Amino acid sequence: DTGVSQDPRHKITKRGQNVTFRCDPISEHNRLYWYRQTLGQGPEFLTYFQNEAQLEKSRLLSDRFSAERPKGSFSTLEIQRTEQGDSAMYLCASSSELYEQYFGPGTRLTVT
Amino acid sequence: KQEVTQIPAALSVPEGENLVLNCSFTDSAIYNLQWFRQDPGKGLTSLLLIQSSQREQTSGRLNASLDKSSGRSTLYIAASQPGDSATYLCAVTAGGFKTIFGAGTRLFVKA
Numbered sequence: 001d002t003g004v005s006q007d008p009r010h011k012i013t014k015r016g017q018n019v020t021f022r023c024d025p026i027s028e029h030n031r032l033y034w035y036r037q038t039l040g041q042g043p044e045f046l047t048y049f050q051n052e053a054q055l056e057k058s059r060l061l062s063d064r065f066s067a068e069r070p071k072g073s074f075s076t077l078e079i080q081r082t083e084q085g086d087s088a089m090y091l092c093a094s095s096s097e098l099y100e101q102y103f104g105p106g107t108r109l110t111v112t
Numbered sequence: 113k114q115e116v117t118q119i120p121a122a123l124s125v126p127e128g129e130n131l132v133l134n135c136s137f138t139d140s141a142i143y144n145l146q147w148f149r150q151d152p153g154k155g156l157t158s159l160l161l162i163q164s165s166q167r168e169q170t171s172g173r174l175n176a177s178l179d180k181s182s183g184r185s186t187l188y189i190a191a192s193q194p195g196d197s198a199t200y201l202c203a204v205t206a207g208g209f210k211t212i213f214g215a216g217t218r219l220f221v222k223a
Binding site for chain 1: 154216
């Protein structure tokens with residue numbers, strides 16, 4: 001399967017703990033996006049990478065959130081000192097120069 | 113600030129009916145508009161992508177149109193089937209590659 005993959009699919013953590021999610025894009029795609037989605041809402045843009053450069057970052061992304069894409073391949077999203085409000089589905093997407101975004105299955109985070 | 117609105121929020125139709133989903137956006141300076149479907153608890157599946165220079169795109173029973181000047185797009189689904197039941201989302205991307213989604217239209221097709 002050459003689609004976008006995300007790991008883990010589910011994560012349950014206690015408030016105050018740090019969590020890290022991984023996204024592996026489609027191999028020939030140089031663009032990568034992270035989103036957050038809560039129940040009944042559309043995905044909310046978090047950040048965008050072109051190759052290894054983080055070119056766009058939402059103001060919604062507080063200092064507790066950080067994303068990296070070393071070597072322009074996979075990406076990680078880390079949330080430090082998790083809060084209950086961070087509970088959501090975290091989605092990753094990738095695209096080529098044609099900009100059609102392909103999404104992974106998401107990581108569902110539950111903060112207790 | 114770009115805002116994307118989808119109407120209706122929910123729709124229930126009998127199988128076989130043709131239907132139209134609407135998407136409106138406030139800033140016409142977009143790079144492209146993409147329609148997705150999302151099944152409960154799953155990721156998004158791309159349906160159609162319309163570049164800013166295009167007026168419409170078709171794939172099978174789906175047809176999407178784009179009118180940038182009026183800030184509107186429609187997704188037309190012909191001969192709906194129960195398997196079409198899902199949430200349909202539209203998303204617009206501007207030059208900074210920040211993509212804004214609508215809240216979606218939840219579609220239920222009754223057999």
